[in-house]
C-alpha cells in the first residue's frame with residue numbers, strides 16, 4: 001500500500017510560527033489512486049501497441065508496393081487485400097476504444113429507458129446472420145411470449161447481446177448451433193443467455209475474460225479476428241445496468257454466457 005504522511009504544526013490563533021507544542025499527523029491511503037494510475041498507463045501502452053502492429057504491417061506493404069512489387073499487379077492485388085484487413089482491424093480497435101471511453105464519460109448517469117429485450121435480440125440475430133452463415137453456425141432463438149422489459153440503454157444492450165452472440169459464433173463450433181435464451185419468470189430476475197458448443201474456456205482464463213485486451217490463446221482462438229475489448233465493454237455496460245455476467249464453460253463441450261438483470 002502507498003500512504004502520504006503529513007505533519008503540520010497545530011497553531012493557536014495569533015501564535016508565532018515555530019511556537020507550537022502540538023502537531024497533527026495525517027495519513028492518506030493513495031494505493032487505489034496509484035492502482036488506477038497504473039491501470040490507465042497500462043491501458044494506453046496496450047492500446048498503442050495494438051494499433052502499432054497493423055500500422056507497421058501497412059507501412060511494410062506500402063514500401064513493398066513502391067519497391068520490389070512495383071509493376072507486379074498480382075502481388076499488389078494480394079497486398080492490397082491484406083492492407084484492407086489491417087485497416088479494418090484498426091477501425092474496429094478505434095471503435096471499441098471510443099465505446100469504452102464514452103462509457104467511462106457516462107459512468108455517473110444511470111441508464112433509464114424501458115427496453116423490451118425481445119426485439120433487441122431478434123434484431124441482433126438478423127444483423128449477425130451473414131457472419132453466422134460464413135461460419136456455418138445456426139443461431140436459434142428461444143424467446144418467451146410477450147415483452148421482456150428491463151430498465152436500461154437500448155444501444156448499450158444491443159452491444160451486449162451482439163458481443164455475446166458474435167463471440168459464440170466466432171469461438172463456438174463450426175456447423176453447430178448457438179442457442180440464445182431469454183427468460184422471464186414470475187419473481188425471478190430476467191436472464192439472457194448464449195450457449196455455444198465450442199471447445200470451451202480453460203478455468204484459469206475465465207476470471208480474466210473481461211479484462212481489457214485479454215484474449216485466450218488456446219487452439220485457434222487467437223487466429224480469430226478480435227480486439228480483446230468486447231467483453232470489457234460488456235462488463236462495463238452490465239455494471240451500469242446493475243446486471244451480472246456469469247460464465248460457465250466445459251472443455252470440449254461449450255460455453256454459456258448468462259446476463260442476469
Ligand code: ADP
Nearest residue numbers: 167168171215216221226227228229230231255
Ligand atoms: P475478442 O473477441 O475481440 O478477442 P472479447 O473480449 O470479446 O474479445 O473476448 C476475449 C476472449 O475470450 C476471446 O479472444 C476468446 O479467446 C475468449 N472467448 C470469448 N467468448 C468465447 C466463447 N464463447 N468461447 C470460447 N472463448 C471465448
